[in-house]
Amino acid sequence: MVTPGLRGVIARELRYLGQQPWDLALLAWFPMATLVLLLWMFSAGVPTGLPIAVVDQDHSSGSRELIRRMASMRGLAVTAQPPSLEAARSAVRGGAVYGIVHIPAHWDRDHLRNAPQPVVLYDNAQFSLVAGIIGGDVRAAVNSMAVERLMASEARFGGGFAQAAMRLNGVQADLRTLFNPSLSYEAYFAGMLLPAALHLFCVIAAVSALGREFRNRTVDAWLASAGGSLPRALIGKSAPVAVVYLLLSLGIVTTFAGWRGWPPAGSLVLWMVAITVLMFVSIAIAIMLVGLTINLRRALSLTGFYVATGLAFSGFSYPRAAMGEAAQWWGGLLPYTHYLPVQQGQWLGGASAGAWAHGMVPLLAFVAVPLLVGLPLLSRAVCQPARWGAR
């Protein structure tokens, strides 16, 4: 039931947004542009044609065959064949190539003499993701040649290639990736960064909406428009933020599941419920941060410290189990850490409803606890005009 007071505070909020293009942009246009940018950024899915240099000091038919095989790998592009390792290293430092493949002199001959020398890939681990892709592709190219040669020599013992393969591959290591098996970086980065960005934008928008009443010393007018009730004033204040961010979050879920064609392995509805709760968590955190500071700038600084760095602690790239104790503990205090496994479970993994419910409990606590902290502080601050206007 919409009371006149609630309608009044919402109308006041909308009027403000209508008059202040900056605030409207920060609430809606800027987040939307960022989401589109992030989605577009990774649209290639898997990086291809990463430039490498090959230093071929063997000049044999075998080394030329290896170069051909490397050039045919999806992730690689052999863009330079400098004469020496020193020249190649300069190309790495200069950024022209990401790595060097060194084929030593007499590589082919020594192989035939059964005293093989290794092919060495010098990659650049300062570019971790690129180094991983290049390492995997160069290894695959080298292995494909090694296996063929091994097979050819084993086949001499009889039974032809089929028997030789049986003998050599009696026991295999079968390495498989379940869920997102193509390791699409688009699904990986966009899938994790978009909800994180939305969560951050939502906190910023709610902190800004609430904090500016204190900054502008307009708390009285704000409360008056809500008929003097702080809870009603907060609901009315959060309503535009909530509406915009619920639309945006459901928008990214439908973008992933529909337009991009990554249907959820679990339940679309449970995923949508989870991201909806994340938006309410964001608003509750904003109420807490403004309550703790009664200062828009400080509340935004705390948002930077608490929310903007949250991605690093969430385990989205570096697994939480591998972190030190302090980092694991801090990560546990961040809502995104708890949201992420719920999303990945419903979207990619196909986790059960039970696992979802288990994951949602801490997320709901992130609605309740910040409100319990923030509401008493706010209700005290709205009666202390001397504290308003702090910059």
Added chain:
Amino acid sequence: MTPWRAFMTTVTAALRDRGLVVMFVAAVPIYSFFYPLPYATQSVRNVPLVVVDLDASTASRDIVSRLAAVATVRVSGSASTIGEATAALAGGQIAGIVLVPANFSRDAARGTPTAVTVFGTGAYPVQDKAVLGSVGVVVQGVAAEVTGARLARQGAPAAALLQSARAGPSFVDQPLYNLSRGYGSYVVAAVSILIVQQVMLMAIAALVGTWLEARAGTLFGSQAVGFGVLLGTIAGFALLVFLALLYFIGFAFWFQDYPRGGNIAGAVAFAALTALAIASLGIVLGAWFADRERAFQVLLAASVPFLFMSGIVFPREAMPAPINALAMLIPTTPGIFGFVKLNQMGAAWSEIRPEFLGMTALLFFYGGAAWWAVRARRQQASG
């Protein structure tokens, strides 16, 4: 006002603003300890695995005991069916599954093709690669031994088997830089430059915005603003940015033992150039926002896109050309590449030519934009 006066006034104003002095002086050191915390362990370790052993033989138990010796993973339990383990993998409770099929030991001895399957989860690609890589090596080691033993029984010459068992690797993957392949060494080297840029842009733009609101400071006070005053102001802000960059290059990398010091002189020179570009951009943003808090609202959420646009995580080769072009407007784009090349890769000055040219272009562009923005705001105020 002389340029020197403008410089001194700017530095004092930054240090006297009670709200912003924390940003100018303390925020970078605080973030330098806080942000690298998750990556301090450097390499993936301890991620939980479940073993589904359908064979229950000496050979399968041997695999499990070898897995216990791998630092990357931790055998956190066993499951009796693959379905049970897959549910835990889907829910994210575990990072991988090792499946030893029924009759594995018998098939291996007979020469019937069989395989140990390792499952990772693509929902967490970094973890997936670590699990498949480390467990794969263990399983391949076991497979090679089993095959060798069978070949020996079947009469292969012992000398040949020994030779192949002791042969060196046919492929070596050696990092040229970041020699330990530390995850932190890769992330922190890049993000530290982003932290300095974001913190300093917020602080500078907030102070310039405050000046504009109050019609005060070197740029928006009652005195005329000539080119010298703008230069002095840029230099004043740049000094604080420069010190923050030196703090990371000279102290934080050393204290936390990240790769560093490849080309100190080059890094210091590039830091001076970067500081001037960031200071100019900060003035532009401050004059544009005309508000003390706006910079925080705008820049907080920009950090993640800025980091990815720099191309250090996801390569530029794979990004759409318009995004790469847009990225050239952000100081961190030449900045992160330039500093990683100088600090971590020991590049010579000639090897950071593209970054040097990019940063110089940004300095002139934002210096000019600052000149224009300040004049436009002053005319607006007087007109």
